[in-house]
Amino acid sequence: MVKPIIALDADGVLLDYHVAYRSAWEKAFNHCPALKDPNAYWPIDRWDVRKLEGDELVQFRCFFNEEFWRTIPAIDGAIDACNQLHDAGFELVCVSAIESKFENARLENLMNLGFPIRRVIATSNTASATSPKAAALSLLNPIVFVDDFLPYHRGVSPTIHRALITRETNGTPNLGTELDNIDSSHQDLRMFSNWWLENSPKLSS
Known part of the structure; x- marks a missing residue:
């Protein structure tokens, strides 16, 4: 029996990009920034950091490498939520707006953390009127797509249940x-997992 697929975003849904951003800043500038706003959506607003330009920005971006994408910590409760969904009979696939060269690092990261995910689809994050994930989701044909960034739901088929993770709101x-x-x-x-398992049709055994 083919398992129904649930497509999951990574950063902000499965993985704590905020913590990883802070770690990259510390490595780049030998300074661990203090927490400024625990309810900030973007890491640049969450941590007490300055806006970077020129050589400093280039230096910072150098630390968003294979090691960075392979070592991002899990969001509290995300592994348990995925195990719930997996045990209920769903196949979980990560659909992530990262460069394709980091696809394997992302998968290794998820597997090392203990997520029951064995497939990552990298879609890049090119800005357009339609979500960069829409085409991949059309081919994947999941029953649910879960993402924390509203614009990434643009152009996603209405036959797919589109679930938004709201997380931090500032x-x-x-x-x-x-x-x-x-x-x-x-x-x-x-x-989401608790709600979905309570409200979605039960899978036949």
């Missing part, structure tokens, strides 16, 4: 009329 892009395109919203993946 400076969030998850506002406006595009919320009409979302089928459900949840604070985090654990809350």
Whole structure:
């Protein structure tokens, strides 16, 4: 029996990009930034850091390498949520807007943390009117797509349940009329998992 697929974003849904960003900053500038706003959506607002330009920005970006994408910690409760979904009979696939050269590092990261995920699809994060993930999702044909960035739901087929993770709200892009395109919203993946398993049709054994 083919398992129904649930497609999951990584950063902000499965993995704590905030913590990884802070670690990269410390490695680049030998300074661990203090917490400025624990409810900030973007890491540049969460940590007490300055906006970078020129050579400093180039230096910082050098630390977003294989090691970075292979060592991002899990968000609290995300592994348990995925195990719940996996044990209920769903196949979990990570669909992530990263460069394809980091696809294997992302998969290694998830597997090393203990996520029951054996497939990552990298879609890049090219800006356009349609989500960079829409084409991959059309081919994958999951029953659910879970992401924490509202614009990445643009162009996703309405036959796919579109679940938005709202997480931190200060400076969030998850506002406006595009919320009409979302089928459900949840604070985090654990809350989505509990809700989905309670409300979705039960799988036949």
